[in-house]
Amino acid sequence: MRKAKTKTKSHKRKPSVKTKEDRTHVLKERLEAEFAEAVKSAKSYIEDPQRLRALFQEAAKEAVSMPRDPFKETWPYFQTMLRLIRAYYRGDYHNLDESTLVVIIAAVIYVVNPLDVIPDALPAIGFLDDATVLALAVRRTRQTLDDFMTWETTAVEL
16 A cells, blocks of 8 residues: 655745835935946046036936926926036036035936936836936035026126
8 A cells, every 4th residue: 555645845935025115225225326426427527628518418408308297396406407517617607516516417417327226218217216316416405506596697687
C-alpha cells in the first residue's frame, strides 16, 4: 500500500507591496537628488552669459507648450524667473544673491529637463514633479522675485 502524498505548501515570498508612504518617500528622495544635480549644474551658468542665454531661450520655447494647470499659482513666478534670468545675462539686473540665482536657475533647468523624476511625456502627471520643484523654488526665492518685479515696473517708468 502506498502512502498518500501530502502536499507541502510552497513558501514562496509574496512580492512586497509598498505603501503609499514608501512610494512617496522614494519619489521625494529621487526628486531631491535630481534637484541637487540641477543645482550643481546651475552654478556653472552664472559666469557664462551665453550659456545662461541658451537656457533662457530653451525654457521660453518650452514654456509655450507646457500645460499651466499643474503649476497653478506658481506659473507667473516661473515667467518671472525667466525674465530675471534674461535681465541677469544681459547685465541689466544683478540685485540678488548668488545662492538665490542658483536656486532659480536650478528650478528652470529641472523644469526644462523632459526626463526628470516623472517624464514630462506622461499624460496628466508628467509635470507634477516640475510643479513641485517650482513651488519649492518660489518659496525660497519669493522675496527676490517680488523685488525683481518691482524693479521691472520702476525700470520701465524711468
